[in-house]
């Protein structure tokens with residue numbers, strides 16, 4: 663599949679998705695978002711790819727969120743912005759809830775939908791000059807693509823409310839201090855660091871990794887009985903898998919496991 667507003671490369675079990683509108687701070691208009699959704703469905707459904715890295719083209723921006731200039735143009739022309747907005751808002755929140763791990767490599771400013779993409783990722787590495795925030799209130803919107811319901815689950819409540827109600831951005835060291843990101847690195851080391859995280863994850867059983875992510879999400883969003891009930895099903899699936907036989911056998915034979923993900 664060829665894309666115009668993103669790039670999508672797969673190498674050695676890792677998919678690298680790059681938002682590719684650097685001239686617009688990698689802002690997302692509807693077309694870019696739909697390409698991103700298409701790449702995400704391919705990543706989710708490809709059994710040969712186990713981890714994704716999401717980043718932005720250029721050195722200035724990871725993603726500046728919704729493309730406000732396109733929205734203004736379309737609104738001025740009487741375009742159906744409401745209709746256009748509905749699916750992407752939901753998409754950003756839901757599409758990234760796929761069982762495979764996603765690493766965000768934050769190469770610059772992440773604002774609005776840009777930070778909402780990061781909040782939907784599992785591990786975040788940021789360049790030392792990255793900044794991030796949810797400036798929606800400053801442009802007459804609210805963080806409806808995951809920001810309002812994810813941020814306060816990932817950082818202290820009062821710190822989250824301070825960001826959500828002011829729309830202020832924070833820098834990478836502050837984001838790391840409050841636990842919003844895993845690592846801050848020199849800009850030139852960003853992709854290599856994200857790749858190192860991916861390499862560590864693909865040394866594990868992909869089935870175990872995916873079921874772990876599902877279990878964590880269920881524990882966050884389901885009541886405890888339903889979460890435990892689903893864990894029992896996951897445990898049965900693992901115990902019946904090839905990987906459950908291969909893992910202990912490789913350990914006993916002092917060799918690297920050969921995972922199949924089944």
Ligand SMILES: CCCCCCCCCCCCC/C=C/C(=O)SCCNC(=O)CCNC(=O)[C@H](O)C(C)(C)COP(=O)(O)OP(=O)(O)OC[C@H]1O[C@@H](n2cnc3c(N)ncnc32)[C@H](O)[C@@H]1OP(=O)(O)O
Nearest residue numbers: 689690691692726727728729730731747750773774775807
């Ligand atoms: C909501 C309606 C949806 C409509 C249709 C469907 C869309 C599908 C996408 C799915 C979206 C999911 C929901 C997400 C919603 C949001 O993200 S709302 C919030 C939108 N983003 C913002 O409010 C951020 C606005 N930008 C800024 O605050 C700052 O620019 C910055 C990002 C903090 C960077 O500041 P700075 O480094 O000082 O650079 P600037 O000089 O401000 O900007 C450089 C140039 O880039 C342009 N630009 C920046 N942000 C955007 C943007 N979001 N859209 C378009 N263009 C942007 C800016 O205008 C500058 O351009 P030039 O003046 O031509 O140099």
